[in-house]
Amino acid sequence: MDGDSSRLAGPEGLRFLKMHGLGNDFVVVDARGRPDPVTPALARALGDRHRGVGFDQLAVIRDDAGTAAAVDFWNSDGSRAAACGNATRCVGRLLLAESGAAGLDVRTGRGILRVEDAGNGLIRVNMGPPELSWDRVPLAREMALDPLPIAGGPGAAGMGNPHCVFVVPDVNAVDICVRGAAVEHDPLFPERTNVEFVQVLDRRTIRMRVWERGGMVTFACGSGACAAAVVTARRGLTERNVTVKLDGGDLGIDWREDGVWMTGPATLVFEGRLAPEILAGAGA
Numbered sequence: 001m002d003g004d005s006s007r008l009a010g011p012e013g014l015r016f017l018k019m020h021g022l023g024n025d026f027v028v029v030d031a032r033g034r035p036d037p038v039t040p041a042l043a044r045a046l047g048d049r050h051r052g053v054g055f056d057q058l059a060v061i062r063d064d065a066g067t068a069a070a071v072d073f074w075n076s077d078g079s080r081a082a083a084c085g086n087a088t089r090c091v092g093r094l095l096l097a098e099s100g101a102a103g104l105d106v107r108t109g110r111g112i113l114r115v116e117d118a119g120n121g122l123i124r125v126n127m128g129p130p131e132l133s134w135d136r137v138p139l140a141r142e143m144a145l146d147p148l149p150i151a152g153g154p155g156a157a158g159m160g161n162p163h164c165v166f167v168v169p170d171v172n173a174v175d176i177c178v179r180g181a182a183v184e185h186d187p188l189f190p191e192r193t194n195v196e197f198v199q200v201l202d203r204r205t206i207r208m209r210v211w212e213r214g215g216m217v218t219f220a221c222g223s224g225a226c227a228a229a230v231v232t233a234r235r236g237l238t239e240r241n242v243t244v245k246l247d248g249g250d251l252g253i254d255w256r257e258d259g260v261w262m263t264g265p266a267t268l269v270f271e272g273r274l275a276p277e278i279l280a281g282a283g284a
């Protein structure tokens, strides 16, 4: 067992929030002031849409000395992700409401990220500058990031997590399950990769569908939208400030000097408690 969940596994179970950003859905666990209960087995059990709660990512809020809080991200296959843009907005919304501040910092595997209330129910996050060297994406060996030597000539960008971006004429014509799963495991990506398929609609608008590392199609991917905007801007196809139209809705992406800013909604759906037997079944 990676963490001690004994304080959380009492008769009342483990409290969690269900949230989403454009249909990219999350379970959020607040582990501040207590041991982090999450193990790979618990992430898989919670992430099971039939026997658990179901999520695209699990976000765990932890105490942090230098920022409002630290946040860890888990995929539903039990793997970890350093970055998750949509979940950062969701956790940011909770922390902003709790503090009453208009802006604050959170620590993630991606580094310290600025989160701000953008008004109209929207949250804005600086996802940091893109990683544009082969070893920081990371790729398996030294090479140019764009185009990669993969059929379709995608471009790569890192946002704390790896992204492989295909620019295609018609995003709806792509079988993203088949191509996404194959590219996720391409040996060019030693840590596997998220896979984005992007259609440029005009210089300020792109349409994107995504296969996320961890083995799933999701309605939206915040870090993927940042990476897609970076790749299309570097190719000269778009401005650095674009709207990304995802299956779940629109994200505003603005690649500025200080990083890639992402603006979008963060929705609280419900609060729940995980039954102790589910925790026990996951070995927690």
Ligand SMILES: N[C@@H](CCC[C@H](N)C(=O)O)C(=O)O
Pocket (backbone or CB within 6 Å): 024, 056, 057, 075, 080, 081, 082, 083, 084, 085, 086, 087, 161, 162, 194, 212, 213, 214, 218, 220, 221, 222, 223, 224
């Ligand atoms: N949905 C997220 C990205 C999630 C992480 C990804 N599956 C990975 O393993 O890198 C987002 O909104 O950025």
